[in-house]
Structure formats: structure tokens, C-alpha cells
Amino acid sequence: MKDLVVIVTGASRGIGAATARLLAGQGAKVVLAARSAEALSALEAELSRRGQTALAVPTDVTDPYQLDRLVERTLEVFGRVDVLINNAGIGDPSEFARTPDELVDQLFETNLLGPIRLTRRVLPHMLARRSGHIIFVSSVAGHIPIPPLTVYSVTKAGLLALAEGLRREVGPLGIRVSVVSPGFIRTNMVEAGGVAPAWIPIPGPELVAGTIASLIRRPRRHVVTPWYYWPLVALNTLAPGLVDLGLRLFWSRRPAPAGRAPGHSAH
Numbered sequence: 001m002k003d004l005v006v007i008v009t010g011a012s013r014g015i016g017a018a019t020a021r022l023l024a025g026q027g028a029k030v031v032l033a034a035r036s037a038e039a040l041s042a043l044e045a046e047l048s049r050r051g052q053t054a055l056a057v058p059t060d061v062t063d064p065y066q067l068d069r070l071v072e073r074t075l076e077v078f079g080r081v082d083v084l085i086n087n088a089g090i091g092d093p094s095e096f097a098r099t100p101d102e103l104v105d106q107l108f109e110t111n112l113l114g115p116i117r118l119t120r121r122v123l124p125h126m127l128a129r130r131s132g133h134i135i136f137v138s139s140v141a142g143h144i145p146i147p148p149l150t151v152y153s154v155t156k157a158g159l160l161a162l163a164e165g166l167r168r169e170v171g172p173l174g175i176r177v178s179v180v181s182p183g184f185i186r187t188n189m190v191e192a193g194g195v196a197p198a199w200i201p202i203p204g205p206e207l208v209a210g211t212i213a214s215l216i217r218r219p220r221r222h223v224v225t226p227w228y229y230w231p232l233v234a235l236n237t238l239a240p241g242l243v244d245l246g247l248r249l250f251w252s253r254r255p256a257p258a259g260r261a262p263g264h265s266a267h
Contacts, residue, residue, distance in 0.1 A: 142156030178220060
């Protein structure tokens with residue numbers, strides 16, 4: 001991990017901030033990207049006080065020009081990108097029929113098109129060195145779409161397909177591609193949206209950060225975290241009717257969600 005140059009999007013809080021802290025503590029040079037300049041500056045200062053290397057680059061992943069600036073600034077300061085962690089994401093617990101077009105566009109721009117555009121900007125530099133690792137933070141919802149997160153689930157399923165296709169395309173050229181699919185994690189959307197069943201343990205974002213660090217040290221195609229979501233993912237493939245029944249029973253006992261503003265770091 002020491003001296004690896006790592007870009008982390010969505011680094012202002014949640015999974016992104018936890019990942020940045022962990023990787024910087026293990027010796028990585030971390031580039032912090034998120035929309036909140038204030039939050040990034042605070043995190044950069046925190047890491048610097050610990051003698052760790054961090055660079056804050058305020059970035060809205062839906063803005064191609066800001067993505068250009070993020071990559072340019074990283075190369076200007078560190079000269080390369082070893083690892084790209086596409087973590088930035090938003091979610092909204094609105095029923096599909098009630099989700100306005102503007103919110104659908106925002107979900108796709110942030111969760112899917114943003115990672116596509118940033119990866120396309122970083123990839124040529126990795127290919128030139130025949131070295132690099134691209135990590136996408138998807139979601140168990142990308143495997144098992146659940147109400148009322150249908151549109152969010154579609155964007156996360158898109159990341160799974162993107163990673164698989166990209167791995168087959170650039171893997172032979174020395175570029176590693178991995179996906180992390182978290183279940184319910186204690187982030188802004190989960191806490192505000194009330195979408196998680198009360199009986200499911202909800203770990204903090206540090207669990208996902210540890211999974212990402214493990215992936216960097218020992219690259220794998222795909223990891224679901226926490227581990228107890230793996231059987232659900234497998235069951236949805238082998239016996240989707242059972243999963244449908246379980247979800248129907250759960251949602252029939254749950255009040256319909258009120259409309260909310262989209263939550264960030266929503267994985």
C-alpha cells in the first residue's frame with residue numbers, strides 16, 4: 001500500500017472518507033474527491049496532522065470538466081494514478097412511479113455516468129504504464145433490486161456490467177478491475193431513508209473500507225460485504241421466486257416511504 005497513488009471519489013463522508021483514512025494510514029497517497037470543498041479540506045487537514053499524504057480536489061463527478069481537473073491535478077502532484085476507487089453515489093427511497101425525471105437523470109449521472117467518464121480519463125494513463133487497479137463500489141441492490149430503490153438498483157447493476165466488460169477488455173493489458181457490493185451500511189441514505197429492515201445488522205463504513213484495502217492488496221473480481229449477503233445474492237440467481245416472496249412479505253408490513261431528497265454516500 002505504501003506510496004500508492006489512490007483517487008477516492010465521494011471522499012467527504014461515509015465509505016469514501018473511511019476508505020481515505022484507512023489507506024492513508026497504511027501509507028497510500030490519497031486524492032480526495034467530492035463536491036464539498038469544506039469537508040474535503042477538513043479531512044485533508046486531519047490526515048496531514050497525522051503525517052499522512054492527502055490532496056483535496058473538490059469534484060462534482062457529474063461535471064466532465066471537473067473530472068478533467070481531478071485527473072490533471074493528480075498527475076501534476078503525484079505523476080501517476082495507481083488505484084481509482086469509484087465510490088461517489090446517491091440514492092433516493094422513492095417509488096418508481098413517483099420518481100421525477102430530474103432525479104432519474106441525477107441518479108444515472110452520479111452513480112453510473114460519473115464512474116464511466118472518470119474511468120475513461122484515468123485509463124489511458126494506466127494503459128501507458130500497463131499497471132493500475134480500478135475499483136467500483138456497487139451494491140447488493142445491483143444484484144437484488146429492491147423497492148423503493150429500483151432506479152438506484154439499475155445504476156448499481158450497470159456498474160457490475162461495466163466492471164465485468166472492462167475487466168475482460170483491459171485485464172490482459174495489465175489493468176485490474178474489481179467490484180465491491182456492500183449491503184446495508186451505516187451511511188446517510190440508509191440512516192435517513194429507513195429502507196433497511198430492523199433485524200439486519202448495519203455495520204459502519206469502516207467495514208467496506210477494510211474490504212477495499214484488502215482488494216488492493218489481493219485483487220479479486222468481486223466481493224460482497226458483509227459476508228452474510230452472499231447467500232442472498234446466490235439465492236436470487238438460483239431461486240428468485242423465494243426472494244420475491246421474502247421482499248413482498250417485508251414490504252407489505254412496512255409503511256410507504258415518504259419522498260426525500262437524495263442521500264449521498266448511499267451504498
